[in-house]
Amino acid sequence: MVRDRSVKGKGSYETSYYICTDHLSLELASKATRKHWHIENQQHWALDVIFKEDEQRIYAGDSALNMACCRRFVQNLFRKSEGNLSVPRKMNQAAWNKDYREKVLFTSD
Structure with missing residues (x-):
């Protein structure tokens, strides 16, 4: 999966590889990955920013x-x-x- 982001007008791309035991469509794999990172970000944001x-x-x-x-x-x-x-x-x-x-x-x- 290729992720791209833009910070202060500069773009960057990162390729990430995931291992899964199921055969997923691109759409389903994309949703699963976003859900995973949403949970990760939600849990750790406060610890990173506040603490x-x-x-x-x-x-x-x-x-x-x-x-x-x-x-x-x-x-x-x-x-x-x-x-x-x-x-x-x-x-x-x-x-x-x-x-x-x-x-x-x-x-x-």
Whole structure:
């Protein structure tokens, strides 16, 4: 599959190869690939943007895995917390407001 994209007016192309046990039509294979990347992007966008996961430089032992688990745990706490604020705004509010932070940490649904 050839993927193309344009960033700041510059185009780039990338060829990707996928292994599948089924014989799929081009249309169905294309839909399956888009669905896969949509899910991947949706799951990791917040971790990359809000928690700057890609910029982390933790290498010792299982530290990287442990921190990734902590980030996902915190992300889920804020997602499940009440209110219409975005996760970054909830994080900011928790940083400045002890009562709100305790509410997020100790209130379960």
